[in-house]
Amino acid sequence: xxxxxxxxxxxxxxxxxxxxxxxxxxxxxxxxxxxxxxxxxxxxxxxxxxxxxxxxxxxxxxxxxxxxxxxxxxxxx
Numbered sequence: 001x002x003x004x005x006x007x008x009x010x011x012x013x014x015x016x017x018x019x020x021x022x023x024x025x026x027x028x029x030x031x032x033x034x035x036x037x038x039x040x041x042x043x044x045x046x047x048x049x050x051x052x053x054x055x056x057x058x059x060x061x062x063x064x065x066x067x068x069x070x071x072x073x074x075x076x077x
Contacts (some may be wrong), residue, residue, distance in 0.1 A: 015029060
């Protein structure tokens, strides 16, 4: 696939510098940047999901302990 990308002068300079520094074609730098960005977004989604699961598990455990204490109080009498 061929894509056209419009860059402002600052990004163009950054791209040119990266291309020279790493001795890579500009298109290769752009492909790597897109791949890096996509992987970064995926990692952030996984991290948010993991935190949500941990929060849910902690909340469920707390509710379980409250229920257990209530049941135990009822049987001690």
